[in-house]
Amino acid sequence: MDAAHRFLFVLGSTRVGGNSERLARAAATHLPPGATARWERLIDDPLPPFFDTRHTTGYAAPGGAGLRWVEATLAATDLVIVTPVNWYSVAWPVKLYLDHMSGWMRVPELAFAKTMAGRSLWAVVVDSDDEAAGTAAPVVDALRRTADYLDMRWRGALLGHANRPGEIAADQAALAAATTFFAA
Numbered sequence: 001m002d003a004a005h006r007f008l009f010v011l012g013s014t015r016v017g018g019n020s021e022r023l024a025r026a027a028a029t030h031l032p033p034g035a036t037a038r039w040e041r042l043i044d045d046p047l048p049p050f051f052d053t054r055h056t057t058g059y060a061a062p063g064g065a066g067l068r069w070v071e072a073t074l075a076a077t078d079l080v081i082v083t084p085v086n087w088y089s090v091a092w093p094v095k096l097y098l099d100h101m102s103g104w105m106r107v108p109e110l111a112f113a114k115t116m117a118g119r120s121l122w123a124v125v126v127d128s129d130d131e132a133a134g135t136a137a138p139v140v141d142a143l144r145r146t147a148d149y150l151d152m153r154w155r156g157a158l159l160g161h162a163n164r165p166g167e168i169a170a171d172q173a174a175l176a177a178a179t180t181f182f183a184a
Contacts, residue, residue: 046096119153
């Protein structure tokens with residue numbers, strides 16, 4: 001990676017400073033020299049409800065929060081989804097963000113799918129189970145499939161295990177993996 005890499009960390013938790021964010025910030029301290037990092041919390045500028053109108057009215061270019069989010073996403077060379085596991089899935093703000101992507105792909109002037117093709121998608125995921133439980137697997141699979149669908153490069157998932165706030169500090173394996181995650 002070189003200085004041209006622009007990382008967008010999409011923080012999906014509804015808990016500010018939660019375990020997934022802490023793990024992502026630990027990993028980000030090891031970004032390549034010259035890479036930039038932009039941190040955006042989905043709940044700070046929430047996307048509106050998403051309505052699937054692809055078979056009826058289609059989609060208009062987004063405004064408001066949608067425009068800000070699509071512009072931030074398109075500006076990134078490296079998209080990092082940061083989410084806890086909630087009911088075996090991504091946190092709801094991340095799901096809403098992904099839903100909006102399906103609309104952005106259908107707005108010709110955005111050239112969303114064409115622009116995102118070839119860029120990198122990473123994930124930082126924290127679940128509350130131990131490693132053997134595998135509750136993060138559906139989240140990782142959904143995000144890997146998202147990368148495939150958008151013809152993005154799937155760069156993998158950094159997994160952590162923690163439940164109560166701050167417990168990620170005790171996951172030494174995740175913190176060790178964080179030191180080399182973005183070197184992949």
